[in-house]
Amino acid sequence: MQVAQKVTLKVTQRSSEGFASRPLLPLCLGRSLTHSRSLALNASILLASGGFVSPGSGDFVFKPVFGTSILFTKPVFQAILAAILVAVFFLISSKKAAVIPSRTQFFGESVYSFVKKDLGEDIIGHEFMKFVPFLFTLFTFIIVNNIFGIVPFMQFPTMSRFGFPVALMIFTYVIYHYVGIRKHGLGKYLKDIAFVPGVPKWIYVILTPLEIATYFIIRPFTLAIRLFANMFAGHLLLLVFIMGGDYMLHNSMVLKIMSPLSFGFGIGLTFFEFFIECLQAYIFTLLTALYIAGAIADEH
Amino acid sequence: MSTQILLLASEEAGLPIIPTLTEVIVGLIAFSLLFIVMKSKVVPRFEKAFADRTDAIQGGMERAEQAQAEAAAALKSYQDQLSDARGEAQKLREEARAQGAAIIEEMRTKAQEEANRITAAARASIEAERQQAVTSLMQEVGTIATNLASKIVGEALDDQVRQSRVVDRFLADLEGSK
Numbered sequence: 001m002q003v004a005q006k007v008t009l010k011v012t013q014r015s016s017e018g019f020a021s022r023p024l025l026p027l028c029l030g031r032s033l034t035h036s037r038s039l040a041l042n043a044s045i046l047l048a049s050g051g052f053v054s055p056g057s058g059d060f061v062f063k064p065v066f067g068t069s070i071l072f073t074k075p076v077f078q079a080i081l082a083a084i085l086v087a088v089f090f091l092i093s094s095k096k097a098a099v100i101p102s103r104t105q106f107f108g109e110s111v112y113s114f115v116k117k118d119l120g121e122d123i124i125g126h127e128f129m130k131f132v133p134f135l136f137t138l139f140t141f142i143i144v145n146n147i148f149g150i151v152p153f154m155q156f157p158t159m160s161r162f163g164f165p166v167a168l169m170i171f172t173y174v175i176y177h178y179v180g181i182r183k184h185g186l187g188k189y190l191k192d193i194a195f196v197p198g199v200p201k202w203i204y205v206i207l208t209p210l211e212i213a214t215y216f217i218i219r220p221f222t223l224a225i226r227l228f229a230n231m232f233a234g235h236l237l238l239l240v241f242i243m244g245g246d247y248m249l250h251n252s253m254v255l256k257i258m259s260p261l262s263f264g265f266g267i268g269l270t271f272f273e274f275f276i277e278c279l280q281a282y283i284f285t286l287l288t289a290l291y292i293a294g295a296i297a298d299e300h
Numbered sequence: 301m302s303t304q305i306l307l308l309a310s311e312e313a314g315l316p317i318i319p320t321l322t323e324v325i326v327g328l329i330a331f332s333l334l335f336i337v338m339k340s341k342v343v344p345r346f347e348k349a350f351a352d353r354t355d356a357i358q359g360g361m362e363r364a365e366q367a368q369a370e371a372a373a374a375l376k377s378y379q380d381q382l383s384d385a386r387g388e389a390q391k392l393r394e395e396a397r398a399q400g401a402a403i404i405e406e407m408r409t410k411a412q413e414e415a416n417r418i419t420a421a422a423r424a425s426i427e428a429e430r431q432q433a434v435t436s437l438m439q440e441v442g443t444i445a446t447n448l449a450s451k452i453v454g455e456a457l458d459d460q461v462r463q464s465r466v467v468d469r470f471l472a473d474l475e476g477s478k
Contacts, residue, residue, distance in 0.1 A: 057315075057316045060316055070320065070322045071322055071326070075323060076322065076323060076326050079323070079326055079327055079330050080326065080330055082330070083330040083331070083333060083334040086334055087333075087334055087337040087338075090337075090338065090342040091337065091341060091342065093342075094341065094342045094345035094346050094349070095345070097345040097346065097348050097349035097352070098349065099349070099352045099353050099356045101349070105349070108342075108346070109346055109349065109350075112342075112343070112346045132343060133335065133338050133339035133343045134335065134339075136338055136342075136343065137331065137334050137335040137338045137339075138331075140334075140338075141330075141331055141334055160316075161316075161319075161320070161323050162316060162317055162318070162319040162320075162323075163319040163320045163321070163322070163323025163324040163326075163327060164323055164324075164326075164327040166319045166324050166327070167323070167324045167325075167326075167327025167328045167331060168327065168331060170324075170328065171328075171331065225317075228316075228317075232316060
């Protein structure tokens with residue numbers, strides 16, 4: 001990430017050097033704000049002189065494919081497509097449910113077993129089977145949407161639109177509180193959260209607000225943000241190297257020679273992104289399982 | 301103009317951290333539908349496949365164990381039968397040997413008896429023949445001697461009684477001289 005920021009910074013600085021008329025933006029402002037502003041500025045600069053447009057949050061905004069409704073944008077289509085792809089693949093894979101599995105069935109089973117064992121049984125314990133369908137859906141849906149980030153011609157991770165991680169977070173949030181309340185009763189559940197047993201009484205002054213904040217605000221917020229920010233940053237990183245390489249290729253000879261380096265980085269980072277995309281799907285599901293396990297555990 | 305673009309762009313871009321309601325709703329619905337498919341179809345099918353596989357493997361093992369037990373039982377029964385047969389054969393052989401010995405003994409006894417009987421019969425017949433020969437010889441010797449004596453003596457020994465008395469006396473003398 002540091003590299004990415006440096007590069008972005010450099011590029012921004014460089015592109016702003018030649019334009020005295022452009023107001024220098026303080027970079028210490030919110031990054032996203034800076035990005036959107038600088039994008040707008042750069043867009044105007046591009047119109048004027050053909051300078052480099054640094055990628056920013058504007059690249060995460062899509063016009064509707066048709067009509068004017070926001071319902072028909074690329075990320076929305078991708079989310080729906082991911083759901084369809086996952087559903088169709090696993091329906092085909094599990095169709096025969098044969099004792100001796102075909103290649104497709106074996107692959108589907110492997111993914112399912114992985115979620116069931118590593119994320120369900122090992123973490124939630126003996127009541128895990130109830131939550132396996134949810135965890136399985138979560139993992140497959142997220143991983144496919146994430147991998148859209150490096151699929152040619154799509155190349156946009158759906159989860160870098162904050163709305164989608166939020167939607168998934170809502171499920172996790174509702175489920176882990178619901179199972180906790182159902183198991184312990186509302187009063188005991190809240191009491192267990194607010195008053196952690198086995199600490200001196202005066203510590204509750206600090207601990208209780210922290211615990212309540214953790215369970216009701218911090219957990220869901222960080223869960224959604226983690227996924228979103230990783231996808232957002234990763235996509236931005238790829239954009240910087242690939243659009244930068246493209247820009248250099250259409251510039252002076254020195255930059256032309258340098259551009260393969262930028263493309264090379266872009267390709268290398270694509271592999272890295274693949275790793276991050278899988279990892280984040282795993283982490284989101286893992287944390288969901290941990291929260292559920294915590295909620296139904298006998299003592300918090 | 302640049303201000304216009306700026307406004308337009310920031311309006312569109314917004315803060316990426318503010319979720320768009322449309323996307324949240326689409327996310328909720330897409331995920332829910334996917335979840336229903338997974339829960340109602342995919343997960344039960346995979347679980348069924350797993351259960352079937354466990355059954356198949358366990359069943360196979362049980363069948364193999366059963367077959368092994370059967371084979372062991374069959375082997376044991378064959379071995380038992382074999383040892384029975386061996387015992388029986390041994391017994392039969394001994395019986396046969398005993399019988400053979402008995403038969404031989406019996407035959408030998410019978411042969412001996414036969415031989416004894418034949419010997420005894422031969423002896424008896426020889427004795428009888430000898431007796432007969434002695435008797436007839438005596439009679440003939442008597443007759444011849446009488447004839448001879450009468451001739452020598454010249455006395456006609458016509459009287460039967462006398463003749464026989466003379467003969468008897470002669471024979472008794474003969475025997476007494478022997």
